[in-house]
Amino acid sequence: MKRCVSKVSRQFCHGAKGSIELGMLVELMTQLLVGLLVLSVTLVSAASAVIPQIAELVSGDSGQEAAVELQMVEVAVAAYQVDHDGDLPTVEGFPLASELDEYIPGGVAALKGTYTLDGTTGEVTQTSYPELNAFLSDFTLLDSLG
Numbered sequence: 459m460k461r462c463v464s465k466v467s468r469q470f471c472h473g474a475k476g477s478i479e480l481g482m483l484v485e486l487m488t489q490l491l492v493g494l495l496v497l498s499v500t501l502v503s504a505a506s507a508v509i510p511q512i513a514e515l516v517s518g519d520s521g522q523e524a525a526v527e528l529q530m531v532e533v534a535v536a537a538y539q540v541d542h543d544g545d546l547p548t549v550e551g552f553p554l555a556s557e558l559d560e561y562i563p564g565g566v567a568a569l570k571g572t573y574t575l576d577g578t579t580g581e582v583t584q585t586s587y588p589e590l591n592a593f594l595s596d597f598t599l600l601d602s603l604g
Contacts, residue, residue: 524571524584527569527584527587528571528573528582528584530563531569531582534558534561534562535575535580536580537561538557539580546580549575549576552573553566553569553573570587571584571586573585
């Protein structure tokens with residue numbers, strides 16, 4: 459340790475053999491700071507690429523599942539209308555198994571979400587989807603803590 463300290467102190471002795479000039483010291487510090495800046499930019503860009511993938515992994519990709527299921531119910535309603543001269547399925551208690559089972563793979567019981575049907579326009583709205591709601595509530599809880 460004593461030897462190391464003496465070597466370092468010799469480096470800063472003005473005029474001694476092997477001394478570092480102030481310009482060289484500034485250049486070394488500049489290179490160090492530029493290196494740290496490049497490293498931090500690299501880490502930030504890597505994190506910005508990884509965070510969405512982690513969120514997708516944690517969520518189980520429920521957002522896509524919910525969208526696909528909504529689209530499947532919308533197609534089932536359109537198919538029902540074609541088969542029944544433009545009439546919509548029963549709005550109360552929608553979707554009824556007796557009306558839409560044959561239009562939805564696995565039947566109405568296979569649906570994870572809950573849906574409402576506008577009786578005039580035939581627009582289907584997804585009111586809830588279990589995994590998506592659980593992920594969003596966990597995210598909201600974490601957000602309120604941090």
